Amino acid sequence: MRVVVLVKQVPDTWSPKRLRPGDFLLDRAAADGVVNELDTYAVEEALRIKEKHDDTTVIALTMGPPPAVEVVRKALQMGADEGVHVVDDALAGSDAMVSSLVLAAAIERIGFDLVITGVESTDARMGVLPAMLAERLGAAQATLAAEVKVDGREISVRRLAGGREFDVVAPLPAVVSVVEKINEPRYPSFKGIMAAKSKPLTTLSAADLGLDSNRVGLAGSATEVVAAEERSAERARVVIHDEGDAAARIVEFLASRKLL
Amino acid sequence: MHVERELPSEEARELLEVVADLARRELLPRAADDEAAGRFPREIFRLLGEVGLLGLPYPAEYGGGAQPAVVYEQVLEELSRAWLTVGLGLSVHLLACYPLATFGTTEQKSRWLPEMIGGRTLGAYSLSEPDAGSDAAALRTRAEFDGAHYRLRGTKAWTTHGGHADFYTVLARTADDPDHGISCFLVPGNAEGLRFAPPEHKMGLRASPTAGISFDDVELEPERRIGAEGEGLRIALAALDVGRLGIAACATGLAQAALDAAVEYAGERWQFGHRIREFQGVGFLLADMAAAVASARATYLAAARAADTGRRITRDAAIAKLVCTDTAMRVTTNAVQILGGAGYVEDHPVERYFREAKALQIVEGTNQIQRVVIARQIAGADAATI
């Protein structure tokens, strides 16, 4: 079985994010790049599936500027078998539609039975990519998975949506996005760090995927950010409505701003 | 504050990133609570084991990471910066593995080392006794050979991880000879006749259990003696060189944590219409603290580099232990001062750092004893008598 797991580099969640003046793209140079935390659950789930099923290959895939290769390396250190980095200047500014086009092309080229992603990335926070991918790949989609089981050519997923649980079954190939509840991601071990050095890591350009540069990046994107303004202190006001857990949420809020 | 690290390889840099990430997520959030409750975080050591930290210095053929001191000492520093109990505990574990890894036979190493450094088990090092502290050579715990087995009888004091460890590296007397009367043993934690006193109630490091042990006719197969009979003191002192270097790294991490807390507070606390760091009296204190931490780091790294050349580092390790732990004491004391009243209460970690620093001036040879060792070394005398 070939399991492709998607990983993305995002600005460190602990540092403030900024849009670049002019094109309003995320200023990736302004903060340290880290792996999108939600993706580490996807990597962990892929590795657990591999541990349960012989003959499984886990391929970590990212699309992003050159430094983004770090997140593929991290997935390899955790235990993924191979890495693929789609990198091309022409890809800068790709919106979700274009990203899904590029990633679907890469996934098809890699070959897959199962694609696992996080629920969303902590920078853009759209959460639409898994569904778009499934559509483009003609695969079943089971998003927001809190539990995944693979049995032969079938996958059973417990979805956690709108505060309720749904059990769904789908044939492979499928695209699954996983929620944080699903597992506890492992830390890379020193042996994993050493082993990652000799694992195959492929770099692909838009052309390698047969994609014309005018179909990708800012040029190919339907989304255009025309204006942005800095959030004022006033707008940043947070109102916590008591649903029985207000005290805990206030503490959490204060702690997140290091006021406790 | 970001610490610029000197690391010899890409994998070492990546490892330190994992360690810093783990420290931030797993250690920092619970250190204060567990210290207040005196709860030993055994499962944290399992996690360190999974990452491979419990065997980092030891040979790859036995499952270790084969990393130089320059790397694993910085791992100790990074862990101690988040929680001294964990950094110190790892240092003690590595110390407990050292005699077997260094002086054991191939058979002994194949039999025990993989499990000891494999991550699931934790070690302790038992040298001190109620009447043999600084004068460790005066120890009285006996190991009598009855023709088939050694039988251990006596009382040890102050053993870090006592009652929790899976194995104990124990120094015991096999003869009255003052120079060659002590031997080194590897005692399983579940050996019959091993009894642990309730843990000490300490000023700090309360999550790190420290306990007396009584050996009530503990039977050991002769294969569990490490090195020749009578070689124990030499082994113990060689191990202490490594242990002292570890304490130096831990102390540097603790001092860094205190500096970080003081810098943060001084940037946020306003008095007389200014952030307090803008007062020269505070700024200079912070500058001195930063200079002291950087010097401590440079000192222990110099000793680590010396260790990596394979030469004996008795003097270097004693100097590093002395410099780094005295630095930790001074920097944590000044951190309390910079926080003022806030530094004296448990809402901030600096009063805990201050209490923890004191232990580091005492363990693995008090700082008076480090001076004795250094003085002997520079006089060219044989240091093996202390």
Ligand SMILES: Cc1cc2nc3c(=O)[nH]c(=O)nc-3n(C[C@H](O)[C@H](O)[C@H](O)COP(=O)(O)OP(=O)(O)OC[C@H]3O[C@@H](n4cnc5c(N)ncnc54)[C@H](O)[C@@H]3O)c2cc1C
């Ligand atoms: C938290 C903690 C953890 C410990 N963990 C371990 C462990 O895991 N394993 C273990 O074996 N031991 C451990 N110890 C014991 C530690 O190594 C001893 O406490 C230390 O060696 C000092 O011995 P002592 O307490 O008997 O003090 P003493 O030797 O009685 O010293 C008392 C004072 O006299 C001074 N002094 C003694 N001799 C001289 C001299 N020749 N010149 C000048 N001054 C001198 C000392 O510096 C000290 O100030 C631990 C201790 C603590 C506090």
